Amino acid sequence: MKGRHGLTLNKLEEDRELSGEFKRFLEYNQHSIENLNFILWFKAYKQRFNELQQSEQDKSISPKSKSKKKHKIGSPPPEQPFRPEIDQVITIYFDKASHFELNLPEDIQKAVIDLANLSTHPDCFLKAYDHVHYLIESSSIPEFLNHKYPQTSKPSSSSKFKQFFRSL
Numbered sequence: 001m002k003g004r005h006g007l008t009l010n011k012l013e014e015d016r017e018l019s020g021e022f023k024r025f026l027e028y029n030q031h032s033i034e035n036l037n038f039i040l041w042f043k044a045y046k047q048r049f050n051e052l053q054q055s056e057q058d059k060s061i062s063p064k065s066k067s068k069k070k071h072k073i074g075s076p077p078p079e080q081p082f083r084p085e086i087d088q089v090i091t092i093y094f095d096k097a098s099h100f101e102l103n104l105p106e107d108i109q110k111a112v113i114d115l116a117n118l119s120t121h122p123d124c125f126l127k128a129y130d131h132v133h134y135l136i137e138s139s140s141i142p143e144f145l146n147h148k149y150p151q152t153s154k155p156s157s158s159s160k161f162k163q164f165f166r167s168l
Contacts, residue, residue, distance in 0.1 A: 007145065009039070009136055025144045032140065034100040035132045038093050042129045045089075046122040049082065056081045060121040080120040090116055093128075104131055 012019050027033040049057065060080050080086075093102045094113050102109075108127045115124035 007141055009133065009141065012141065021148065022141075022144050025147060026140060029147060030140060030143065032103070032135075034093065034102060035136055035140065037100070038102055038132055039129065039136065041089065042122070042125055045082070045085070045125075049120075049122050052081055057121075060119045062121045062123040063115050063119065064123050082120045086116055086120045086124075089125075102128060102132055103135070104128055 012022050023033065023036060026036050049060075090113060092098055092100050094104075094109055094116075095101060104112075108131055112125055112128045118124075
């Protein structure tokens with residue numbers, strides 16, 4: 001997504017100085033650094049998952065899969081790749097008691113938890129990723145740009161005087 005400001009999260013990530021400022025803004029001004037941390041984790045996790053051998057990936061069914069192969073309801077299959085990491089991510093970003101809980105609609109939060117308890121496939125987190133990515137691009141980036149490059153909507157008093165004298 002690209003807002004009217006023209007700056008996307010991908011462009012921000014490419015600029016080291018600007019991305020550092022953006023991280024500080026999220027942490028100290030907007031108090032939402034967990035959104036960026038989740039996005040960065042998800043991208044890295046998806047890449048690591050996709051680099052696994054296919055036999056390892058097959059242990060974690062994608063929620064998008066049309067496969068009839070299902071696990072017993074309520075229990076994940078044994079030996080899924082990255083299971084301890086996924087359990088930790090659920091605790092950090094989706095547990096209501098966590099200080100780093102993502103600001104997600106209840107239906108998305110519940111769906112992600114349910115899916116991630118059964119599978120470690122990255123697609124389990126897509127709805128949360130899409131929502132958080134949207135929040136960053138539609139709200140956090142514009143607020144950051146307004147903070148970094150404030151635009152005064154009212155003319156300064158010296159401008160008012162200049163306009164007054166020009167009108168004479």
